[in-house]
Amino acid sequence: MDWAVYLVGAAMILTGALGVILLRNPVHCALMLVFTMFGIFLEFINQGADFLAAVQIIVYAGAVVILFLFVIMFLGVDRKEAIGAERLRFQRPLAILLGLVALVEILALSRVDHWVSGAPAQSGALKGAGSNVAKLGQSLYTGYLLPFEMTAALLVIAVVAAVVMSRRHQPSAGEMSPAAQKELRESHQSALSASDPSLAGRLEAPSE
Amino acid sequence: MGGDPLFAHGLSLAVWLILLGKVVAVFVIVLVSVLFMVMYERKAVAWLGVRYGPNRAGPNGWLQSLADGTKLLFKEAFTPRTADKWVYKLAPYLMLVPIMIAFSIVPMGGEITIAHHTTYVQLADPPWGILFLLMASGIAVYGVMLAGWASGSKYPLLGSVRASAQLISYEAVLGLTTATVVMVTGNASGFGDALHTHAIVAAQSGHLAFLHWNFIHTAFVSFILFTIAITAEMTRPPFDLVEAEEELSGGYNLEYSSIDFAWFYLAEYAALVTNSAILVTLWFGGPNGPTVFGHSIGPFWFAVKVLVVLYLYVWVRATLPRLRYDQLMDLGWKRLIPFALAWLMIVAGFQVTNNVSGSGFGHWLAQKAWGFVAIGAAIVLAVLFLRAVEVGGGASEVETAQQDRLAPDGREVARRGGTP
Numbered sequence: 001m002d003w004a005v006y007l008v009g010a011a012m013i014l015t016g017a018l019g020v021i022l023l024r025n026p027v028h029c030a031l032m033l034v035f036t037m038f039g040i041f042l043e044f045i046n047q048g049a050d051f052l053a054a055v056q057i058i059v060y061a062g063a064v065v066i067l068f069l070f071v072i073m074f075l076g077v078d079r080k081e082a083i084g085a086e087r088l089r090f091q092r093p094l095a096i097l098l099g100l101v102a103l104v105e106i107l108a109l110s111r112v113d114h115w116v117s118g119a120p121a122q123s124g125a126l127k128g129a130g131s132n133v134a135k136l137g138q139s140l141y142t143g144y145l146l147p148f149e150m151t152a153a154l155l156v157i158a159v160v161a162a163v164v165m166s167r168r169h170q171p172s173a174g175e176m177s178p179a180a181q182k183e184l185r186e187s188h189q190s191a192l193s194a195s196d197p198s199l200a201g202r203l204e205a206p207s208e
Numbered sequence: 209m210g211g212d213p214l215f216a217h218g219l220s221l222a223v224w225l226i227l228l229g230k231v232v233a234v235f236v237i238v239l240v241s242v243l244f245m246v247m248y249e250r251k252a253v254a255w256l257g258v259r260y261g262p263n264r265a266g267p268n269g270w271l272q273s274l275a276d277g278t279k280l281l282f283k284e285a286f287t288p289r290t291a292d293k294w295v296y297k298l299a300p301y302l303m304l305v306p307i308m309i310a311f312s313i314v315p316m317g318g319e320i321t322i323a324h325h326t327t328y329v330q331l332a333d334p335p336w337g338i339l340f341l342l343m344a345s346g347i348a349v350y351g352v353m354l355a356g357w358a359s360g361s362k363y364p365l366l367g368s369v370r371a372s373a374q375l376i377s378y379e380a381v382l383g384l385t386t387a388t389v390v391m392v393t394g395n396a397s398g399f400g401d402a403l404h405t406h407a408i409v410a411a412q413s414g415h416l417a418f419l420h421w422n423f424i425h426t427a428f429v430s431f432i433l434f435t436i437a438i439t440a441e442m443t444r445p446p447f448d449l450v451e452a453e454e455e456l457s458g459g460y461n462l463e464y465s466s467i468d469f470a471w472f473y474l475a476e477y478a479a480l481v482t483n484s485a486i487l488v489t490l491w492f493g494g495p496n497g498p499t500v501f502g503h504s505i506g507p508f509w510f511a512v513k514v515l516v517v518l519y520l521y522v523w524v525r526a527t528l529p530r531l532r533y534d535q536l537m538d539l540g541w542k543r544l545i546p547f548a549l550a551w552l553m554i555v556a557g558f559q560v561t562n563n564v565s566g567s568g569f570g571h572w573l574a575q576k577a578w579g580f581v582a583i584g585a586a587i588v589l590a591v592l593f594l595r596a597v598e599v600g601g602g603a604s605e606v607e608t609a610q611q612d613r614l615a616p617d618g619r620e621v622a623r624r625g626g627t628p
Contacts, residue, residue: 025292027292027295027354027357028295031295031350031354034350050334050335050336051336051339053336054336054339054340054342054343055339057343057346057347058339058342058343058346058383061346061347062342062343062345062346062347062349062379063346063376063379066349066350066353066372066376069353069357070369070372070373073357073365073369074369131335131401132335133335133336133402133403134402167604167607
């Protein structure tokens with residue numbers, strides 16, 4: 001039974017991954033990514049990692065890919081790509097070569113036991129009493145509390161930074177050169193007085 | 209470890225048959241209650257508005273929704289020329305299927321024995337339990353979003369972007385308030401089972417069960433936040449600006465006709481029924497209620513509670529006007545999410561040393577100490593948060609004013625924070 005679920009999940013993951021690369025329409029690609037997520041969901045269930053499976057769907061399928069779709073729709077890039085025109089001439093053979101190297105690396109690393117950097121890692125079935133969710137929660141809030149909290153802090157910092165940076169697109173007066181300020185002010189003034197004579201003189205240049 | 213006792217002795221033919229029966233039963237329950245709900249709502253809204261409501265098809269008009277459904281089934285399914293054919297056809301199912309599957313985790317009674325096989329009166333009790341609700345609402349966003357995009361015209365796209373932003377915003381509140389229930393359940397019944405809906409219901413039973421229901425256990429606040437969030441998640445009034453006709457001429461499903469439109473309609477009411485059932489499960493003890501002559505009549509109490517909740521939704525629809533888009537976003541991000549976070553912390557605080565036994569003021573204080581610490585911390589954080597909102601609001605007002613002044617043609621430009 002397990003191997004049947006594994007095969008279905010693997011087929012879903014591979015189909016989805018190929019779809020992401022090969023389909024022309026970005027929205028279709030994003031949907032194939034969701035399909036891949038469901039394959040991973042199946043594999044997690046098959047491994048008894050119930051909580052990870054649920055979170056996989058809630059976070060990745062339910063939020064991350066949705067944001068991808070938002071960006072795709074807002075930027076209006078939801079049209080077919082012109083793949084034929086390549087800027088770099090040796091891009092395609094190079095990509096295939098690097099892909100093969102990466103595949104060989106992964107296969108080689110999967111044959112070696114202790115390849116996760118630093119931290120003690122082990123894979124295998126859950127041992128002892130208690131459900132997967134309870135154990136995961138306990139280890140997150142005891143042994144791995146510091147990394148957990150630091151990850152959370154990192155995410156918050158990233159969000160705040162994104163807000164700060166996105167709100168800075170309007171250069172304030174202090175950041176412009178005096179000449180540019182003068183030019184801007186004059187253009188506004190002429191526009192103002194053209195649209196409404198009573199407003200003229202409101203934006204007078206400060207005496208220097 | 210929890211789980212349905214049905215599978216304790218392996219999978220025999222009888223077990224498969226029982227399972228099949230349960231699947232069909234849940235499917236029929238959802239479909240029939242959708243048909244009923246459409247009429248229930250139309251009748252109740254008409255009554256609240258002092259109108260007659262539908263009264264032609266069948267006895268007192270009760271067959272109206274059946275007639276509407278039949279009509280939609282036989283109309284021509286139309287696909288716009290600019291539509292993305294596959295995604296256009298797929299979107300309604302993405303909306304309908306998750307919400308119908310989500311009903312499978314709702315416990316409608318205790319246990320039942322069929323041919324020596326004991327089983328829960330609920331289709332499935334998966335280990336991820338109540339997270340299934342969040343998964344379903346996460347996937348349902350795709351239905352809304354892709355329906356609008358695949359229609360290939362502007363208004364549905366605007367409607368769907370607006371709708372999916374709303375759905376994503378309120379999912380966080382949903383998760384945070386569900387977490388309080390899981391926490392309370394875990395403290396009562398063991399942490400391994402806390403996600404199981406069966407355990408959530410079981411933890412709310414007991415003598416004078418009313419007092420053990422979660423909406424009292426978590427002191428109303430979580431319940432109210434959850435109800436608001438799930439109403440927004442269903443895009444029910446007063447959060448139904450997804451379908452604001454006067455602004456968007458119909459919303460994400462504008463181009464849909466015939467059976468494809470019927471799926472959206474069905475999904476909307478299936479969501480209403482399923483979410484009301486989950487509301488009852490989480491906060492009102494599910495099928496808990498007084499026994500009659502020693503017999504447990506869980507399904508009856510469950511149905512009564514769901515009907516009451518459904519009526520409340522109809523009542524709200526008939527009473528409250530629609531929110532504006534910026535009000536909706538303000539409510540979600542600036543009020544509900546911080547409030548839900550603070551309340552999660554407070555409930556968690558009261559759970560920490562809940563198991564200290566003994567009587568007297570000293571023990572009581574020892575039990576509640578962390579809770580009071582959490583309340584204090586929540587107040588401090590709330591003050592900081594309000595200050596942050598004030599500063600941020602002031603800054604963005606200054607910025608908006610600057611932009612107004614610097615607008616190239618000198619006229620006042622549209623302010624931010626309005627309808628996208």
